Amino acid sequence: MSSELETGDNSDVYSVGMSKLRVAVVGAGAAGLCAARHILARPALYDPPVVYELTENVGGTWCYEERVGCYGNGHPIPSSMYKNLRTNLPKEVMMFPDFPFDEQLPSFLPHQEVQRYLERYSQSHQVTPHIQFSTVVDEVKPITLETEGAGPKTVWEVKSSDKEGSQKMERFDSVFVCSGHYSDPCLPDIPGMEHFKGTVMHSHSYRVPEPYSGQSVVVLGAGASGLDISMELAGANAQVILSHGKPPFTFPLPPGLRQAPPLTRVNEDGTFSFMDGSGTRAQVLLLCTGYNYTFPYLRGPALGLEVRRELVSPLYRFLLPPAFPSLFIIGVCKLILPFPHFHCQVQFALRVLEGAAPLPSGPQMEEEVREHMEAQRSLGVPSKHLLQLQKEQWGYCQDLARDGGFAPIPAVTRSLYEEVWRCRNVHPQDYRKANYRLVSDTQWVLKD
Numbered sequence: 001m002s003s004e005l006e007t008g009d010n011s012d013v014y015s016v017g018m019s020k021l022r023v024a025v026v027g028a029g030a031a032g033l034c035a036a037r038h039i040l041a042r043p044a045l046y047d048p049p050v051v052y053e054l055t056e057n058v059g060g061t062w063c064y065e066e067r068v069g070c071y072g073n074g075h076p077i078p079s080s081m082y083k084n085l086r087t088n089l090p091k092e093v094m095m096f097p098d099f100p101f102d103e104q105l106p107s108f109l110p111h112q113e114v115q116r117y118l119e120r121y122s123q124s125h126q127v128t129p130h131i132q133f134s135t136v137v138d139e140v141k142p143i144t145l146e147t148e149g150a151g152p153k154t155v156w157e158v159k160s161s162d163k164e165g166s167q168k169m170e171r172f173d174s175v176f177v178c179s180g181h182y183s184d185p186c187l188p189d190i191p192g193m194e195h196f197k198g199t200v201m202h203s204h205s206y207r208v209p210e211p212y213s214g215q216s217v218v219v220l221g222a223g224a225s226g227l228d229i230s231m232e233l234a235g236a237n238a239q240v241i242l243s244h245g246k247p248p249f250t251f252p253l254p255p256g257l258r259q260a261p262p263l264t265r266v267n268e269d270g271t272f273s274f275m276d277g278s279g280t281r282a283q284v285l286l287l288c289t290g291y292n293y294t295f296p297y298l299r300g301p302a303l304g305l306e307v308r309r310e311l312v313s314p315l316y317r318f319l320l321p322p323a324f325p326s327l328f329i330i331g332v333c334k335l336i337l338p339f340p341h342f343h344c345q346v347q348f349a350l351r352v353l354e355g356a357a358p359l360p361s362g363p364q365m366e367e368e369v370r371e372h373m374e375a376q377r378s379l380g381v382p383s384k385h386l387l388q389l390q391k392e393q394w395g396y397c398q399d400l401a402r403d404g405g406f407a408p409i410p411a412v413t414r415s416l417y418e419e420v421w422r423c424r425n426v427h428p429q430d431y432r433k434a435n436y437r438l439v440s441d442t443q444w445v446l447k448d
Contacts, residue, residue, distance in 0.1 A: 020047045021353060024158045024172040026140070026297070028053035028131050029060020030118055031330040031342040032178035034096065037125040038346050045354060050170065051131040052160055054078060054179075058131065059118045061182050062111055068205040073163065075136065078183035080204045080225075080291075084232060085111045088224055088424060089337070092436050092444065093417045096121065096339045097409060108432035134163040137297045140175055142324055154326060174326040174353055176346070177295060181332065184292040186309060188220070192266035196285060203229060203288045209236035217284040218272055220263055222246055226288030227428060230257055233286075241280055243272075251428055293332070303327065304366075310384035314369035317400070318387065319345055322365035325352065335388045337417055340409050344397040348404040357404050410441035419444075 023039055025032045028051050039049045054075065057063045064081045071077060087094060090107035094114075099121055105113060122128045139159040144152045156172045185202035193200075203225050209232045219230045222244035230242045234256035243260045253259070261275040273279045292309035300307040304323035305314070316322050318333050328349040331342055351357035359365065376386055389396060394414050401408035416436060423431040435447040 020045060021173045022047045022171075023049045023174045023176060023353075024140075024156065024170070025049050025051040025176045025178055026137050026158075027051075027060060027178035027180060028058045028122070028127075028133075029062070029178060029180055030339055031180070031346075032060070032176070033058060033118060033122050033125075033127055034339070034342045035176040035178055035330060035346045035349075036127040036130060037121070038350055040125060040127065040130070042350065048130050049176075050158075050172070051127065052135045052137045052158070053131050053133050054136055056133050058122045058128065059115045060180055062115045062118060064111055064115065066207060068207065076183065078180070080182050081111050082203075082206050082229070083208045085228070086432055087111070087114065088228070088420075088432075090416065090420060090434075090436050092438050093337060093413045093420070094339055096343050097407070097413075098343070099124070107435045132160070132162070136161045137179075138167070139299075140177075140297050140327075141299060141302065142327075143171070154324060156327070174328070176349065177298070177327065177329040178331065178342075179295065181293050182291050184294040185287070186290045186292050187287060188289050190263060190266060192268070194266075195268050195270050196266045196272075197270055198282060199284045201284070201286055203286060204291070206286065209233050209238065212236065212238045212284060214238070215284055216280075216282040217241070217286055218243055218260075218263065218280065218282045219286045219288055220244075221288035221290070222249075222259075223288060223290065229286065229288060231429060233257075241282070243274060245275075249428075251426060254429065295329075308383075311386055313373065313386075314366050316359070316365040316369055317348075318389075318396070319349060320352075322362040322369070325359055325362075325365075333387050333389045333393070335390045336393045337409075337413065340413060341393065341397060344400045344404075344406075344409065347406045348400040351404040351406075412438055412440065412442050412444050415442075416444045 023046060025035045032051055036049045036051050039046045061079050061081060063079055065077050065079045067077055069077060087109045091101040091105060091109055092107060095101050101117055137158060137160050141157050142154050143157050145155055147153055156175045157169055158172060159167065159169045161167050185204045206229060212233055213236045216239045217233055218241045219226055220243050222242055230240050231254055234240045234254045238256065240257045241260045242257060243263045245262045248259055263272055264275050265273050267273055271279050271281045293307055293312050295307060303321050305312060305321050312332055314322055315329060315332060320328050330345050331338065348357060352359060373386055398408050436444050437447050438444050
């Protein structure tokens with residue numbers, strides 16, 4: 001434990017003294033592995049991290065689990081991966097910038113290859129020995145300690161339980177929250193749901209299409225998973241209605257799949273009604289309606305944080321609560337390029353801990369977050385979309401790199417990402433057939 005971690009009177013910026021910093025990482029998915037990898041790369045400044053992982057494997061949501069529901073110990077199975085999932089981004093942009101995929105692989109990968117990639121990333125950077133598998137984090141809370149001549153400082157108590165039920169408490173200078181936000185299904189309130197006697201499930205529990213062959217299915221939500229699963233179900237001879245609030249898709253859909261406006265209610269006879277007055281009867285309602293933010297081991301109010309199902313706030317730079325700038329929530333944003341995004345957030349967070357990326361005071365950080373959210377709302381952005389970055393992600397990561405003093409994401413990454421996004425919106429069934437090659441930091445080519 002560092003006895004030299006000090007809080008400035010006004011800035012809440014940390015500075016490193018002679019002792020090394022001790023960091024806890026919650027989760028061994030892509031974000032947690034990235035955090036641990038960069039901590040281990042700074043042995044003069046940090047003790048090896050302690051990585052807590054709920055399951056028996058690295059990979060987080062990329063680790064496919066055929067079972068659904070809960071483990072034998074009652075904890076919910078976190079993975080939302082379905083059996084036939086292929087990436088909707090090419091490996092050339094999906095990779096951590098300093099760790100490429102095997103170049104012999106196609107650009108769009110089955111999920112098993114991403115899992116192997118993360119296992120290789122963990123092994124190559126010697127992260128695996130520092131992971132406590134099958135361990136539940138029960139609580140993460142700040143403790144204020146008095147230090148001689150240096151005033152109060154914040155440390156973190158992490159309480160955890162292993163699979164035998166043995167509990168442990170350790171103290172750290174900082175905690176990186178890397179447990180993701182794709183494991184707690186968001187279930188919409190649909191009037192009259194009690195009248196539907198068919199099967200209701202969330203995409204979190206979807207694995208394979210074959211059980212739905214020959215059945216009528218309403219899929220609610222047309223995000224990446226909703227569209228992908230709808231086409232897969234139609235390919236397995238299900239009759240699928242994709243209900244969503246987006247402008248109607250103009251690209252060709254496979255036989256057996258049609259669109260409908262948003263679902264408004266379930267009628268007393270069990271039929272569905274849509275916003276345009278049309279209706280249908282179905283055997284299955286599949287909810288592709290996203291996920292809730294949930295951090296059961298954090299006490300939001302004590303941290304000055306409001307954790308709602310669609311929003312976590314205030315987070316300065318989408319990363320840290322202003323009242324506790326040694327707690328970092330990695331990857332809270334949506335509609336991002338995940339691995340490079342984690343790569344930038346982690347490096348910036350470590351520079352904050354090292355005192356190399358000064359922060360404003362707590363009140364100033366809160367005011368900056370408030371102003372940004374008000375500006376977004378004035379543009380008509382609803383609360384549930386305030387953490388969606390989309391095109392803003394590039395400037396965001398570039399600013400982190402500039403202020404943290406590390407290399408930015410290469411321009412070629414954005415260029416190829418946007419090309420694939422365009423192709424996906426034109427040919428959702430065929431865009432994965434393409435293969436790409438990076439020529440330089442600014443140029444990519446389409447392989448023959």
